[in-house]
Amino acid sequence: MAYPKEITDRAFDILASRRNLARNDYQHRQRVIAQQAPAVETLRRELTGTSAAIAKAILSGQEVEEKLNRLQEGNLYMQQRKRELLVAAGLPENYDEMAFTCADCNDTGYTPDGKRCHCLQTLLAELMLERLSKTANTTNITFSSFVLDYYPTEKLPGLNRSPRELMQQALAECKLYAQQFAPGARSLFFQGPTGLGKTHLSLAIASEVIRRGYNVLYTPVQALLDTLERERFRRGEETFSLDFVLDCDLLILDDLGSEFSTSFSTAAIYNIINSRLIEQKPTIISSNLSIKEIESRYSPRVLSRLVGSYSTIPFRGNDIRLIKKVPIRPCVPD
Numbered sequence: 001m002a003y004p005k006e007i008t009d010r011a012f013d014i015l016a017s018r019r020n021l022a023r024n025d026y027q028h029r030q031r032v033i034a035q036q037a038p039a040v041e042t043l044r045r046e047l048t049g050t051s052a053a054i055a056k057a058i059l060s061g062q063e064v065e066e067k068l069n070r071l072q073e074g075n076l077y078m079q080q081r082k083r084e085l086l087v088a089a090g091l092p093e094n095y096d097e098m099a100f101t102c103a104d105c106n107d108t109g110y111t112p113d114g115k116r117c118h119c120l121q122t123l124l125a126e127l128m129l130e131r132l133s134k135t136a137n138t139t140n141i142t143f144s145s146f147v148l149d150y151y152p153t154e155k156l157p158g159l160n161r162s163p164r165e166l167m168q169q170a171l172a173e174c175k176l177y178a179q180q181f182a183p184g185a186r187s188l189f190f191q192g193p194t195g196l197g198k199t200h201l202s203l204a205i206a207s208e209v210i211r212r213g214y215n216v217l218y219t220p221v222q223a224l225l226d227t228l229e230r231e232r233f234r235r236g237e238e239t240f241s242l243d244f245v246l247d248c249d250l251l252i253l254d255d256l257g258s259e260f261s262t263s264f265s266t267a268a269i270y271n272i273i274n275s276r277l278i279e280q281k282p283t284i285i286s287s288n289l290s291i292k293e294i295e296s297r298y299s300p301r302v303l304s305r306l307v308g309s310y311s312t313i314p315f316r317g318n319d320i321r322l323i324k325k326v327p328i329r330p331c332v333p334d
């Protein structure tokens with residue numbers, strides 16, 4: 001799964017600096033050993049000699065077994081002796097070995113069988129989360145910090161359910177979606193007025209899916225269009241390319257309908273939604289607009305794709321941002 005170039009570049013820079021650190025630390029250790037346990041250095045040279053002799057014995061093919069056993073015994077004895085000498089000098093027994101941050105890949109990012117190492121995967125996820133936090137305030141934005149108490153318990157007219165019940169279900173669905181996310185997952189459409197937690201749940205999904213090792217692009221629609229417009233005219237620094245918008249494992253488009261509408265924006269949005277649907281790449285779109293408003297604003301083509309291919313999650317209730325602004329007054333009797 002491809003990550004944006006600036007993310008992989010940074011990850012490999014970090015790995016390179018870890019290798020440098022290990023090398024510098026190793027040189028420092030060698031100097032300490034030369035001072036405090038010089039016999040270790042002699043043993044190390046002998047060990048290199050026996051290792052070469054073992055390799056030669058294997059290649060010669062003569063009296064191999066007996067010779068090998070003798071050499072290997074000697075090798076083990078010398079290794080044991082070396083550990084004893086280090087400990088006697090007050091040093092850890094493996095002090096003469098290079099200490100990489102990740103022993104599974106020696107800080108190269110790839111295991112000996114050519115697979116991406118867990119340390120590189122973690123690094124990529126951390127950098128993606130860092131980038132996400134630059135796009136949106138992700139502090140304390142998790143599924144557990146989503147407060148259902150803000151949603152009314154009175155049943156909605158024409159619907160035998162309250163906003164709280166609806167949101168309880170939305171929260172559970174989003175959580176499950178993030179936990180089970182895999183390529184080919186469903187696309188979601190978060191529909192409802194401003195201030196009902198659409199961005200909160202979008203970001204909670206983004207963080208969780210990134211942590212699970214997928215590349216996710218979260219972006220308000222207007223910011224995406226601004227970047228694509230800049231890219232079109234090749235101006236300024238790109239924060240992401242259209243390729244990544246189309247190829248990322250999960251694209252989250254926040255606040256569709258709030259953007260400045262032009263023929264470019266309408267065409268760009270349609271192309272992104274359409275291309276990702278064809279490639280079976282999941283997208284999450286949130287919007288204050290109703291389906292009818294989307295129809296009149298974009299085109300029936302966009303509408304039919306949204307309605308036909310996305311699972312709609314309705315957000316209902318009173319604007320939480322306004323509720324939070326009302327100060328809690330102490331109850332004073334008249």
Ligand SMILES: [Zn+2]
Pocket residue numbers: 102103104105106107108109110117118119120
């Ligand atoms: Zn590693």
